[in-house]
Amino acid sequence: MTSSLDQAWNLITKTPSWFGQADFNKKEVDEAIRIISINGLLQISQEWYLSSFRDHILTNICPSFWAHFKKASEDETEPCSLFQVFDAFKYLHTSCGLWLDNQLIRGLFVNQCDTLDDFRKKMKYLIKSLLFFKIEQIFNAYILTVYTYGFKVSKSLNPFSLDENSDKDESQEMDSSGNLEGECMICKEILSSVDSSSYKDMILSTDENRMDDGDDDRTCHCQFIMKLFIEMNDALRDLDLLDEISGDAVASVIHNHIEAYVIEKCKKSFEESFLKKLEVWIRNVIFKWRRLVFGDNQALITKASDERLMHFMHETYAQMRTSQMFDIIIEYPDSEPALEDLKECLGKCHGTRTKVINSIKDSFEARLLHPGVTTNDILTAYIQTIKALKVLDPSGVILEIVCDPIKKYLKSREDTVRCIITALTDESSELVPELAKDVSQTIDDVATMTDDELIGKNWKSWKPDPVDAGSLGRSKSVRQFDIVSILVNVYESKDLFVEEYQRLLAQRFLHNFECNVDHERRNLELLTLRFGESDLHSCEVMLQDISSSKRIDNRINAGEIEAHHWTHFPIKCLILSAQFWPDKLGLNPNEEANKLKLPPPVQESIKTYTQAFETIKGSRTLNWLPPLGSVDLELDFGSPDKKQSFTVSPIHAAIIWQFQEKESWNLSELSQSLSVSTALLRRKISFWQNKGIIRELSGDRFVLIDNQTQSCIAQSEFLLSESDDDEDYEDESLQESNNAGSASGQDVGENKHKVYWQFIENMLTNLNSLSLERIRSMFNMFACPNGSSEQPLTIQQLRNFLETKVKEHKLVFSNGQYRLA
Template sequence: MEQDDADGSLDSWARFCSLSNELLGGDGDLSVGPRLAPVVADLCTRGLATLVRDYFLHSLEETFRNNAVKKFWQHFHPYCNASPVDRIKFCVKEHWPEEILSGALEDICLEKSYQEKCVLVLVHALQSYEDRTPKRKFKAVDCSSSLMPRYQLMVSSVLLTTLPLSFPEILNVYFKKKLEELNIIMAGSYESDQLGNHELFESSNTSDWHSGMDIDGQDVSESSCLVKNIGKVVRDLRCLGFTSMTEDAYSSAIIWLLKSKVYELAGDDYRVPVLGSVKKWIQAVPLQFLHALLTYLGDSVDYDSGSSGLKSPLASRPSSFPGIGVPSEALVRWHMRLEYFAYETLQDLRIGKLFEIIVDYPESSPAIEDLKLCLEYTGQHSKLVDSFISSLRYRLLTAGASTNDILHQYVSTIKALRTIDPTGVFLEAVGEPIRDYLRGRKDTIKCIVTMLTDGSGGNASGTGNAGDNLLEELNRDAENQENADYDNHANIDEKQAWLNSESWEPDPVEADPLKGSRNRRKVDILGLMVSIIGSKDQLVNEYRVMLAEKLLNKSDFEIDSDIRTLELLKIHFGESSMQKCEIMLNDLIDSKRTNSNIKTSLLKTSQTVAGQEEAEISHDVLDATIISSNFWPPIQTEDLVVPASVDQLLSDYAKRFHQIKTPRKLLWKKNLGTVKLELEFEGRSMQFTVAPVHAAIIMRFQEKSSWTSKTLATEIGIPMDSLNRRISFWTSKGVLTESAGPDADDHTFTVVDSMSDVNKNSIANERLAEYQMTEEEGESSVASVEEQLKKEMTVYEKFIIGMLINFGSMSLDRIHNTLKMFCIAEPSYDKSLQQLQSFLSGLVVDEKLETRDGLYLLKR
C-alpha cells in the first residue's frame, strides 16, 4: 500500500471511530447517519468492511456493558447479597419484585432499542455502498446481514456472563406471585363453590376472561391487564436473550400453583372425587393464562395453519377448550403436560394415604376411582405396590394389631385393589406379605370363619361395617355358580368368541409369569382367604366347631340364618364337606319338634293322674337340644350334681323320650346349656342367664344361707378350684359375700340380706365382674380344632417316635409320606401336611422332639 493510500485509510478510520463514538454516545440523536455513510463506503472500498463491523460491535458491547448492564444488575443487588432469611422478607413484600423487575427491564430495553437503531444506521450505510457498487469486490453484504444477529448474540452473552446466581430465583418468585394473584382474581367470585361446581367453568365466564384482552392491548378487565403486564415482562426477557430461563420460570410457577391446587382440593377427604375438578381448574386458569400469553407474544399457531408441523402421536387434540375454541398445538402440549403432572401429583398424594383410604373403604371409593384413573394415565403401578407394602409392614403387620383388624383391612384391600386392577396382578403382590403374616397367627382360621358366619364382621360388639363380613361374598359366589354355564368357553358361539378375542389384553409387565392370567382373574375373596389357611378342610373343621358352640348355646331353636349360611358354604365348598354340619342343624330342627311333643305329652299325663302332687318345677321350663353325638365335635364334659327337683325333671323328660323314640335313650350333658334364674330380695328381684354350674351353685343356697367351699364343692360334685373360680361370678354380682373359713384354703359364702347390699357389693366388685366374664367367655363347650387334632394324632405319636429311633432324623415330607404308606389300618392316616406340622410343633413344645436344619429328631 502506498503512503497516500495508507494516510487516506487512517484518516477514514479516524473519522469512522469518531462518528461511531458520537453515534453511540448520543442521547437518541441519529443525525450522524448521513455523515457516517461516505466514511463507511470509503473503508469498504479499501476492503475494511469486516474491520468496520467488528469495531462497531465492540464499541456497542463496551457501551452496553458500561451503561446498561451494570445499572440493570444493580437493581437486584439487595436481594442477591441478602441472607436466606432476608430473602424471605423480600418475597413477602408487596409489589416485589414486579416493580423492580419491570422498571429494570424497561430501562435496559430502551438502551438496547437505541443501540439497535445505531446498528441499523451502520447496516443502512453498508447497504448504500452495496447499491452504488454493483460489481462490489468486497462482500460488504455479508457484514450487513450478520450485523444484527451478532449484536443480539452479543447482548445475550454479556447478560449471561454477568448473570447473578439469584436471578432465576427472582424470576420464579415473580411468576409465582403473579399467577397466584391471577388465580385469586379468577376464583374470587366462586370461593363458595370450592371449584367443585360446574358453574365455575361455564363458557360464559371463561370466554369473557380471555375476550377481555386483545393483542392490541385494550384492557377491559383486571385479569387481562395482569396478563398484559406478565406478557410484557416475558417479551422483554426474551428480547434480552432470557427465553429459556423465562420459560423455565413461568413453567415452574404454573406447576407449583397446580400442585398447590391439587393438595387444596384433595386434602384428607376421600369421599369426594377431585380429579374432575382439577382438570376443570387447569382449563379455567393455567390454560386460559397460557392461551392469552401465547397470543400476546404471537406464539399461538393453529392446527389448520401449515406451519404447525407434525403433532405428537400421543396428543389427542380436543375439539375445543372453554373460551378458547380450537387450541393451538403449543397449547395442547401444555394441556397434556399439566394434566400429566396433575395425575402424577394426585396419584402420589393418594398412594401416600392409601392405607387410610382403604381403612375407610367403601366410603372412600371416590378416592380409589381417582387413583385408578391416575394410574391408567401414568402407568406407575409399581410405585403403589412398593409404597403400600411398606405401609402394611410398618402399620398393620405388627404384634399390636389384632387378627380381626388385619383380616378386615385385607378384605378392604382386596376390594379396593380389585377396582384399581381387575386382573389381580398388583393385588397378588400386595397381598402376599399379609397372607404370609396371617399364616403365623394361631387365631386366623377362627377369625375367618367368624367373618364368614357373623353379620357383625367378627366384632364382638356387633358394630362392624356391612362390608366387613364375608356373607356377601358367599352370596356373590353362589350367583356366579348359578351362571357358571354362561362363562364356559365351550358353550360360547363363534361370534362371541371372536368378540372376546378382540377385547383381550395382555397382563402388565409386573405380572408373575408362573401364574396364568385366566386363573388369576378367577381368584376371589373367599379363594384368597382359603389360600391363607392352606386347605378348605381346616376351614370347614373350624366352622363345624364354631357352629356346634353356637347351636349348643341357643335356647330358641331359631337357626334360619345358620341354614342360609350353610347352603352358601355348600355351594362354595361342596355338599360332602358340609354333611356333618347339615346333620347338626337337622338335630336342632328335630329337637324343636321332639321337645314340643314331649312337653305336650308330659302335660297331659300330669293332668290325667289323679291325686298327683304338683311338681316343684314345671316341665314347661325345660327345653332340650338333642344331638347325634357321632356327627358333632367332641363335647367337653364335666361332672355336675344338679338339685333334686331339676334332676327329677330331667329324668321324666328322658323317660318320655325313650317311650317315644324307643330304643334310643338320652344321656344328659348337665354342664352344658343355659339357665334363666330370678333371684328375689325383699320384694325385689334380679334376673340372670347363667351356665348350669352357676345355677347349681346358687340354688344350693335355697337349702341354707351359708356354705363352706369344701362342703359346697362336694355337694355339687366339682373340684375345689373349679368351684372357687365359678362362685366368684356370684360374689362379683354382689349376690354372695365371701369370708374366711375354718381352714386357710376353705372359705365361707353367705347370701346377702337385702337389695342394697347387692348394689353395694356389685359396685365394689365391678372390676372382678369384668375379669370373671372374660374368663367365662374363654371356656368352650366344644373341643377346639387343635385339641381334636392333638387327640386324633396321639395314636400316631408312637409311630413317629419309632421312625425317628430307626432313622435318626427325618424331614416333614418324609414323615408324612411314611405315615400315609404304612398307617392304612383303622384309624388310617388322612391328615394334611399342615396338620402334621402343627402336631409335630406341639411335640417340640412338649420337648419330646427337636428340629435341626429342617429335620425332626428325638429330644436328647
C-alpha cells in the same frame, strides 16, 4: 479515493456513539457505507460492528445492568423489589435495542435480510453469553419473585376469559384480588419495597388519571404493575432471553400453584372425580397465563409445555392420593371416584404404582397390623382393600403384593378362622352377599384350573399383566377377586375353616335352642358350593339333629306321650348324634364337668323326659350332659321389688340352688354336694359373687346375701380381690371383708377406680371398642409399667370393674367388645 475511504471509515466507527441522538446524520452514514461497499470492505465492517458491540456490552451494559441488583446483593435482608428488575431489563432492552436496529446495521446488510437476521442472532447470543455467563443465586431469587407476583397480579386482574366449560370455582378464584376493606393486599406487599422515586411518581400520576376518569379505587395499582410485567416479558422475548432467564422461574411458579391448587381442592374429598376439572382449570388458567408470558411462540415454551404441565398435574394428584391410600381404602365405595382418578394416573405416571404399593404397606404396618387392632377390624380392612384394589388395579398385582403382610399377620392371630366364619355366616355381615354370589366351581376346582380356563368367557376383555408384575405367581382367587376364596386361602387350606364352622355351628345351637335353623341351612348350602359336599357332611347331620330334636321335643312337651307328666321343671331337650358333633364342647361323658349332680327335682324331670323319649324311640335312650344347656331362673329375696331373673348354665343354677337349702357353705362341702372339684367350683361361683348374690368370707366359706344394699357393697369390695390369669382365686386375696371398715382404705380404692376409669374411658374414646384382653394389656402397659409401684390388674379384677360400669350404663358389652355407652 483513499481520503474518501478514510473519512467513511472514521464516520462509521464513530456512529455507535451517536445512537439515539438527535444530531445523527443519516445521509453521511449512507454515503460512508456506499464507499466502504465499493471498496469491498463491507464484511470487515460487519465484523468490526460485532466486535464493537461485544466491547460495548463488557464496558457499559454489563456494569450498568448489574448495578440495579448491587444494593440488594450486598444486603440480602432487603426485600426484593419488582421495580429493580423492571428497571434492569428496561435498560437492557433499550441499550441493546439501539445496536440491534439502526441505520448503520441496516446499511451494512442492505438487500441481505436473511444475513441480517443471522447477524442479529449472533449479537443476541453475545448478550446471553457475556451478560449471563455467570448468574448469582440472588438474581434467580429476584426472577422467581417477579413471576410469583406476576401470577398473583394476573389472578387479581382476571385478564383471562374462561370458556363456558370451566367451573364457577375457577372463575371465582381468578376474580379474587385479595382486597380487604378496599385495600389491595398484593399491591401493598409489592409497593412496600419500592425505593425508586420515579416509579412512585408514575404511580401517583396513574392514580390521578384514574381519579379523573371517575375511578375512586386508588388503592390498587395492579394494572400499572401488570403493564410493567408485560413490558419486561416483551423485552426479554425481543432479546431472545425469555426462556433462558424466565423459563425456570415460570415453571416453578406454575408447578407450585398447580401443587397448591390440587391439594386445596382435592385433598379432603374422595367422593368426587377431579382429573377432568383439573385439566380444564389448567387450560383456562395456567395455559393462558403462560401465553401471557411467552406469547404465541411455542418454540419458547420448553420447560412449561402442555405435556409437561399435564404430566406434572397427574403426578401431583397421584402423589397426594398415594399418601391417602389407607383412608381411601377404608372409605370405599364412597371413595371410588378417587380410585378411578388414581387408576388413570397409574397409566400416565411411571413409577407411581410402586409408590402406591409402598404407601399401602407402610400404612398397614403403622395403622392396622399391631395388637391394638381387633381381628374383626383387620378383616374388615382386608375386605375393603380387596374391593378397592379391584377398582384401582384389575390385574390383581397390587392386591397380591400389599395383602401378603396382612395374610401373614392374620395367621398369627388365634381367632382369625372364627372371625372369618362368623363374618361369612352372620346375617348382618357385609360378607353375606359375597357368600351368596353364584359360583360355578369349588375352591378345589379353582386351584386346579389353568389360566385359560379362568379367563373363560371374558377372553375378549383380557389384558396382559403390567410389566412390574414380575414373577409373583399370583393366586387364582386374586385374579378373580373372589373375596371368600381369598379369605379362605389365608391359611392355604380349607380344612381349618370347615372344622371351625362345625364348632361355631355347634356352639350356636348349644347356647340358643331357638336358633334359626333355616338361616343356618341356607349358609350351609352356600358353603357347600364353596367347599364341597363331602367336607360338610357332619354339619348336615347336625342340622338334621336339630330339626329332629325340635319335632320330638314338641311332641313330648305338647302332652302327646302318656309317660310324660311335668312336676316342677319343664325341659326342652336337644338330642345330638355325638359322633358327628365336634369335640371339646363338653360332649364327652368322661369329662369332669359331666359328673355334676343336679338337684333332685331336676333329676326327676330328666327321668320323666327320658321315659317319654323311650316311648317314642323304642329301644333308644338318652345320655344326658348336665353341664350343657341353659337355665332360666328367678331369685326371690322376700319381696316383689327384690326379685332378679337370670339365664345361666346348669352348674351356676345348681350352685345357687344349694344356697336355698342353707345360706352358708364351705367350699369343700359344696364341692362334695355337687360332685365337682373345688377348682372348678371356685371358678363358677365367681359369677354369683360378681352379681353380688354370694359373698366369700374367710376360710373358704361362702354366704348368701339376701339384702340388696349389702349386695352392692359386696360387689364393690369384690372388685379389689385378686385372681390369676386362670381365674383361680387365692385365699389371702379374699380377706377384703375383714378390712372394709377402714375409711382411708375406701378413699384410696375410690381414687384408684377413678384413675382406672379415666384411663379406660380415654382408651375407648380413641379406639372405639376393645376386648377384655386388649384393655388389660394396654392398661398394664401404660398405667402400670415395669418399675411402677402399682400392681397390674388381673383378668378377673378388670372384668369385675368393667361389669360394674356396664351396670352403671357407662359401658356397653357386645360381641366380646366393650365400648362407651
